[in-house]
Amino acid sequence: MTTLTDIRSRLDRRRIKVAARGAQEQRRHRRVKLAVPGRYLDPVRGEFMCRLVDVSPGGARIAAEVPPPVHQTIVMLFEGLGRLEGEVVRAGRAGFAVRFVFSQRKRDRLADAITWRFNMERLGLTEDRHAPRKPGKGRATLRLKDGVMIKADVIDVSISGAAFACLERPRVGEPIRVGEMTGRVARWLDNGIAVAFDPPRPREEAHPA
Incomplete structure (x- = not known):
């Protein structure tokens, strides 16, 4: 019998996939x-x-x-x-x-690899050495405004946001910092939270000589 929790879990996974596809489309054109x-x-x-x-x-x-x-x-x-x-x-x-x-197909794989490399330093991620080396596998420290720190597993990560598996779930809309990135709790997942990062500050494009 399908439970309400099962339905919510499937919806959460679907939202993550939709968000990841949208981020992937952006990454095709963004350096x-x-x-x-x-x-x-x-x-x-x-x-x-x-x-x-x-x-x-x-x-x-x-x-x-x-x-x-x-x-x-x-x-x-x-x-x-x-x-x-x-x-x-x-x-x-x-x-x-x-x-x-x-x-x-290789462009899509490269988009995932770029996103993972790009976010590892900015989010202070550490790779899970016992898991396959692929995007979305790692550990992160989430810092709340009041100084509380939450250790979490990375479920999914993109340029615009990330999903984390953790026991503690801050309220939706609460400011949060992950590494150098700031953002807000976008929603609760069945096993954690989704975070939407703050937009990056505009900067001038650099070009080779």
Whole structure:
């Protein structure tokens, strides 16, 4: 027999999935800053060290002392993001920009990896070493306005919010801080809470030379 709790649980999971799909659509067009060391392979000149500056599922800006020529197709390797292939669309003394060349399925996987890497530092997340390495697995400390701290498991995380499994459930609308991020309790879940992050402050877009 289906209970009211079962129905609420299914609705909560559905809301999380809908929110995740919406965030994924935003991530397809939004670049986020990620300072990740890596290297790239130029098929003509060989391998060079580089560092990721910002990235989206469609492309990235990369700092490098030896940038590749424009229109060259290169292979890049960054920790946590894996092997990426793209075409150089701009290049200058500070580095270069690439447009990724791969399937939509890989773009979706990259969007998840970008979100996880982006939020790990900002939310102060620690990975669960005993669980599969995939988005939404980790531990976080939630801090309330009165100083109370709640240890929670990450269920789902996106650019605009996150869901946490925890025993304590602050009231809906209560201010909350997770790492460097601030936000409010958006709703209760059957096994925890969903948090909506405050919008980021506007900032100027940077472009490679």
